[in-house]
Amino acid sequence: MSTPPAPGGGRRPRADAERNRALVLAAARALFEERGEEVQMPEVARAAGVGVGTLYRHFPSKRALVEAAAEQRFAGILELARTDCTRDPEAGRGLARYLHHVGGTLAASPGLTAAAQSATGTSAPGGETRGALEEAVAALIAQGQAAGTLRADLTVADVYMLVGGLSGIIRTGSGDWRRFLDLAFEGLRPRGDGP
Amino acid sequence: MSTPPAPGGGRRPRADAERNRALVLAAARALFEERGEEVQMPEVARAAGVGVGTLYRHFPSKRALVEAAAEQRFAGILELARTDCTRDPEAGRGLARYLHHVGGTLAASPGLTAAAQSATGTSAPGGETRGALEEAVAALIAQGQAAGTLRADLTVADVYMLVGGLSGIIRTGSGDWRRFLDLAFEGLRPRGDGP
Amino acid sequence: MSTPPAPGGGRRPRADAERNRALVLAAARALFEERGEEVQMPEVARAAGVGVGTLYRHFPSKRALVEAAAEQRFAGILELARTDCTRDPEAGRGLARYLHHVGGTLAASPGLTAAAQSATGTSAPGGETRGALEEAVAALIAQGQAAGTLRADLTVADVYMLVGGLSGIIRTGSGDWRRFLDLAFEGLRPRGDGP
Amino acid sequence: MSTPPAPGGGRRPRADAERNRALVLAAARALFEERGEEVQMPEVARAAGVGVGTLYRHFPSKRALVEAAAEQRFAGILELARTDCTRDPEAGRGLARYLHHVGGTLAASPGLTAAAQSATGTSAPGGETRGALEEAVAALIAQGQAAGTLRADLTVADVYMLVGGLSGIIRTGSGDWRRFLDLAFEGLRPRGDGP
DNA sequence: GATGAATGAGCATTCATTCAT
DNA sequence: CATGAATGAATGCTCATTCAT
Secondary structure: OOOOOOOOOOOOOOHHHHHHHHHHHHHHHHHHHHHHHHOOHHHHHHHHOOOHHHHHHHOOOHHHHHHHHHHHHHHHHHHHHHHHHHOOHHHOOHHHHHHHHHHHHHHHOHHHHHHHHHHHOOOOOOHHHHHHHHHHHHHHHHHHHHHOOOOOOOOHHHHHHHHHHHHHHHHHOOOOHHHHHHHHHHHHOOOOOOO | OOOOOOOOOOOOOOHHHHHHHHHHHHHHHHHHHHHHHHOOHHHHHHHHOOOHHHHHHHOOOHHHHHHHHHHHHHHHHHHHHHHHHHOOHHHOOHHHHHHHHHHHHHHHOHHHHHHHHHHHOOOOOOHHHHHHHHHHHHHHHHHHHHHOOOOOOOOHHHHHHHHHHHHHHHHHOOOOHHHHHHHHHHHHOOOOOOO | OOOOOOOOOOOOOOHHHHHHHHHHHHHHHHHHHHHHHHOOHHHHHHHHOOOHHHHHHHOOOHHHHHHHHHHHHHHHHHHHHHHHHHOOHHHOOHHHHHHHHHHHHHHHOHHHHHHHHHHHOOOOOOHHHHHHHHHHHHHHHHHHHHHOOOOOOOOHHHHHHHHHHHHHHHHHOOOOHHHHHHHHHHHHOOOOOOO | OOOOOOOOOOOOOOHHHHHHHHHHHHHHHHHHHHHHHHOOHHHHHHHHOOOHHHHHHHOOOHHHHHHHHHHHHHHHHHHHHHHHHHOOHHHOOHHHHHHHHHHHHHHHOHHHHHHHHHHHOOOOOOHHHHHHHHHHHHHHHHHHHHHOOOOOOOOHHHHHHHHHHHHHHHHHOOOOHHHHHHHHHHHHOOOOOOO
């Protein structure tokens, strides 16, 4: 009596669910970027044009939603990291470009960083993105060291830490993050590499 | 036998009120340092051994209490800054010592930084403490520049920014903040000052 | 056997929400009538058999709930006013009947008047009910004047004021409000209309 | 051992207490008249220039203070009633003058009426003032009846009730209370006393 | 799957009143 | 007697999450 897959009726078996997930995530990201953690779940649902129930079907908690939004942002950064990796690697400026991308991205969405921080306990990526980013950064470091623009003892963890600092500066608005990167790169040069 | 000001004896009219204020502030600071903003007002009152009413008599809102706790922490830092100013100024290591103090202090109370950030919108000092700290830092910078350990274009704003970065690294646990300071001071040396 | 709208059967999506709203309003009205403003929101929710959240979904604040309850009472009065309008208009006793209805209603729920007064700042109706009541009263006045039972200069504002007086007498229990209406109607007769 | 009346020291044994009571009462009356029940006890104390403790020494509760303030206002009305009694009694207009005084007084201090109502449950006088007022009103009624301006069946209770109505009209701002008195006096004339 | 009404623990804040000094 | 700091019960409202339809 029930007509589940309904042969002939071109409904939308799974595509619609996927679409809803994307709608929710996009709405969440935009709202969190703008207003941070204060955004309420029903508000996200409304902005996405779905009910709260649907939202919770895709993201089991607010924390999960914030994490997903933050992760998406890191995915974008990863994209850029890979692009930067490839472009003229001999120049050894890849890491600088990478960190400027990160800074620009964070500066454009301070709310999301704060939300991730207070929901997740960290504003750093987790899961696959994290691993991929580390690989990409490792490559950038290696390039810089090969090109003689980065000190030999620089590690991925150091860069990770610098991003943490960058994020702090941007979120708290404690200064010009470009200046921060300039100072930092001064310290990242090979020792004895004065003018 | 006459115990008028009597250290430890009985009094109330004003001394006790002041004492209660201090008790509340101390309790609040300890709790906020440990668990951040989540600490509830009644809990602070209980820990201080007073009623909520007393707490509110001294601090009109949770925000005010968080601010006062954060300010107190900055006052401690200011103390150290002034001490550091005086001690062998010719060595030019004052700023480094200052930033290590700040790092140590922030690392010891991550919750308070977060609470201040989300209650106040900033984790930086305000009011008198701010001005005094800026003066102290300016002095440290001047000493370092005179001693040839700091680049000539370093400003108070730069240090302010570095503290923001330091705070971010510590709060997010994104790395070893001492390593961060090491890298940073590498970048703060006078240009061309390689080994 | 098909019970789609099924009187008494199972439904929810919207009908039940409406039902909850009505339950809350009824509970609120009963409680406010009895004990006035002192009634607490959780208590209303309990009496209505819903959670506080539901109560707040339908009425955004205590004030809104009190207003709605008061408005509902005025709607009842409006009903009676319209009925009174129709019944033997030639007798010219419509206004008297109206004011007796108002008196009876107010006397039966002193708490609600007080609650409305202190929550709203007035115990008079607002919105649509107000306009409709004024129309109804205007009609009653016109009838009375046509029948020669009311003085020609009597206005809706006068009646409004008398209701204010009636309300005051009832709320403060300063006397028999029926006696008040008797005296008042003595003063509302056309001038020179002594026996 | 105790030196109560302190022979020789011209301090202030009781006069000062009396003065404090008066100060508190005056402050309370002014504040309640202006802002009603919302005025807080510490605020009254501050306005009176005394501590809350002193306030509570003279008035055991907020309710008692409100009552005293209201009573004081009635005492003023009583004064006027007695004055009005005496002045050309043959004119028979004493009651009208009395009610206009009452109206004027109530209109000048709506907050106090409301405060008394909600603290005491009534806005009518109690204690001695009440008895004295009733006597005075009875005299005014008798004069009016003797002069032929008031109906024979008018009682003190009727006047009491009219004051309740007057108070309601003024407190709720439901109309021009002078118009109310005009209408009322129309109904208070001896029957058949048309022009 | 989607919906959104319902839930209810949780929390900052107020203010009449007390009582140690 | 005066003082005013301390008290703490009381209360309106929020919002992440659930679940009947």
